[in-house]
Amino acid sequence: MISHLRLKTTKNLSPSINMQVDDNGFEFVVINHKNFDATFSLHGAHLIHFQIKQQAPLIYLSKSTPYNHSKAIRGGVPICWPWFGNTEESKSKNLPSHGFARISQWILSAVNEYETGVDLEFTLTATAETKAIWNHDFSLTLKASLSDHIELSLVTDNTSNEDFTYGGALHTYLHVADSGRCSVEGLAASYKDSLDNGKRKNSDQILNINGSVDSIYDANEQKIVVNDESNQRKIVINNKGNDSVVVWNPWIEIAKKFVDLPDDGYKTMLCVESAITAKQGVLVKSGCSHTLKTVIK
Numbered sequence: 092m093i094s095h096l097r098l099k100t101t102k103n104l105s106p107s108i109n110m111q112v113d114d115n116g117f118e119f120v121v122i123n124h125k126n127f128d129a130t131f132s133l134h135g136a137h138l139i140h141f142q143i144k145q146q147a148p149l150i151y152l153s154k155s156t157p158y159n160h161s162k163a164i165r166g167g168v169p170i171c172w173p174w175f176g177n178t179e180e181s182k183s184k185n186l187p188s189h190g191f192a193r194i195s196q197w198i199l200s201a202v203n204e205y206e207t208g209v210d211l212e213f214t215l216t217a218t219a220e221t222k223a224i225w226n227h228d229f230s231l232t233l234k235a236s237l238s239d240h241i242e243l244s245l246v247t248d249n250t251s252n253e254d255f256t257y258g259g260a261l262h263t264y265l266h267v268a269d270s271g272r273c274s275v276e277g278l279a280a281s282y283k284d285s286l287d288n289g290k291r292k293n294s295d296q297i298l299n300i301n302g303s304v305d306s307i308y309d310a311n312e313q314k315i316v317v318n319d320e321s322n323q324r325k326i327v328i329n330n331k332g333n334d335s336v337v338v339w340n341p342w343i344e345i346a347k348k349f350v351d352l353p354d355d356g357y358k359t360m361l362c363v364e365s366a367i368t369a370k371q372g373v374l375v376k377s378g379c380s381h382t383l384k385t386v387i388k
């Protein structure tokens with residue numbers, strides 16, 4: 092699934108984990124474990140590939156996404172932080188949509204391989220550049236455990252002397268065989284329809300994907316099941332620390348407007364995001380931390 096990137100190994104980190112680069116020196120952590128394959132980009136601490144051997148990939152990656160330091164990768168699990176989408180402030184100050192974490196270079200800070208999987212940690216800390224965008228000291232850690240499933244915990248440590256609030260998402264792009272034959276169960280009873288000016292609407296018990304969807308469901312710590320019918324599988328997602336679940340698929344017309352998504356990309360992706368979307372965000376007191384988590388199986 093990532094063979095089109097033509098990566099070269101620069102360093103072995105453990106029997107199944109290597110650092111690799113593309114022709115432009117863009118860095119990746121590539122895991123070829125006996126049970127699964129996975130890849131992270133250091134840009135964004137972005138999981139771009141996960142596939143259990145002999146199974147369809149669990150994570151979608153756009154083949155037309157660029158790999159450069161000013162853009163977010165389309166697909167995978169972008170880390171949206173410290174805000175979700177375009178807030179009034181980000182619009183007025185022309186700040187990046189979904190925050191800066193997904194377009195920042197992270198450090199791989201811990202690697203551990205064991206019989207059934209691997210644990211990795213990536214960190215991002217405040218710099219003069221991040222402070223110009225968001226004026227707080229912080230330490231952000233992505234703790235990733237990969238085995239027969241994916242566990243991603245995004246830990247926000249407030250290392251400043253003042254309290255702050257944040258928002259964001261683990262913006263998972265699931266890989267599905269045919270999004271038009273997918274349904275989603277376990278969503279909250281009502282949602283804000285971002286395609287209809289955020290109007291609040293009642294949910295159906297099962298969401299059938301058959302057109303453009305961009306919905307914010309209010310929910311804490313929610314279990315979601317995606318029926319990926321054409322793959323004859325159920326993808327189970329458990330979230331923690333979130334205040335909402337965002338379901339997004341651009342569908343035919345909107346997909347055509349994305350230069351980093353093939354026109355037919357909408358057919359094999361479905362975003363189900365563990366998110367913090369409330370305007371007030373989550374309060375993290377000085378010296379304290381908060382964890383946003385998603386487990387995907």
Ligand SMILES: O=P(O)(O)OC[C@H]1O[C@H](O)[C@H](O)[C@@H](O)[C@@H]1O
Pocket residue numbers: 163176188189285305306337338339362
């Ligand atoms: O294009 P991006 O900034 O990556 O955003 C992609 C999508 O992210 C979320 O799912 C939002 O709810 C959508 O409104 C947005 O279009």
